[in-house]
Amino acid sequence: xxxxxxxxxxxxxxxxxxxxxxxxxxxxxxxxxxxxxxxxxxxxxxxxxxxxxxxxxxxxxxxxxxxxxxxxxxxxxxxxxxxxxxxxxxxxxxxxxxxxxxxxxxx
Amino acid sequence: xxxxxxxxxxxxxxxxxxxxxxxxxxxxxxxxxxxxxxxxxxxxxxxxxxxxxxxxxxxxxxxxxxxxxxxxxxxxxxxxxxxxxxxxxxxxxxxxxxxxxxxxxxxxxxxxxxxxxxxxxx
Numbered sequence: 001x002x003x004x005x006x007x008x009x010x011x012x013x014x015x016x017x018x019x020x021x022x023x024x025x026x027x028x029x030x031x032x033x034x035x036x037x038x039x040x041x042x043x044x045x046x047x048x049x050x051x052x053x054x055x056x057x058x059x060x061x062x063x064x065x066x067x068x069x070x071x072x073x074x075x076x077x078x079x080x081x082x083x084x085x086x087x088x089x090x091x092x093x094x095x096x097x098x099x100x101x102x103x104x105x106x107x
Numbered sequence: 108x109x110x111x112x113x114x115x116x117x118x119x120x121x122x123x124x125x126x127x128x129x130x131x132x133x134x135x136x137x138x139x140x141x142x143x144x145x146x147x148x149x150x151x152x153x154x155x156x157x158x159x160x161x162x163x164x165x166x167x168x169x170x171x172x173x174x175x176x177x178x179x180x181x182x183x184x185x186x187x188x189x190x191x192x193x194x195x196x197x198x199x200x201x202x203x204x205x206x207x208x209x210x211x212x213x214x215x216x217x218x219x220x221x222x223x224x225x226x227x228x229x
């Protein structure tokens with residue numbers, strides 16, 4: 001199976017900060033990488049698909065980049081509603097795997 | 108507006124079978140464009156894909172759960188189901204049903220149910 005490793009596992013930041021979360025795949029996955037945001041008690045919501053494509057309705061402060069094994073999710077200017085947990089997920093193989101999550105907290 | 112709704116017992120005894128159903132409204136489970144699936148999340152932990160199913164009945168399962176998982180689809184009721192046998196406390200989780208468009212690059216899961224907590228305990 002393809003292992004997805006996110007860093008950091010948790011992050012404290014302030015409103016207005018620029019934040020970057022990293023996801024590394026254990027093998028080349030091309031651009032078969034999605035990013036999700038999950039708030040407590042809610043289902044995950046897709047933000048970015050195919051590594052850098054914006055899901056409809058997602059604010060433009062969210063962006064994704066990378067290909068192969070290394071990927072990043074960037075939030076250009078944190079808003080209060082962005083404090084949540086973020087997951088990457090690969091779909092390169094039919095055995096879908098997620099990263100362990102990055103918890104973004106208010107400083 | 109597509110809606111997915113999980114249903115089933117919230118408490119299952121160890122060694123028994125967990126059974127959940129996902130009811131789909133606002134769209135047809137028989138659409139050839141979509142795969143449907145189950146993803147779970149133990150309390151306070153990350154997401155784990157359980158399996159995916161097509162309207163035709165073809166399935167893909169997580170290898171670590173494959174020996175215990177069966178998924179099925181009922182097009183007449185616009186539902187799909189999950190059965191997980193021989194459960195233990197490690198199967199305690201929120202279970203989500205979801206779908207993805209099979210033609211979309213990287214096939215993100217873009218529609219989800221609200222999730223249902225299943226606790227395994229005697």
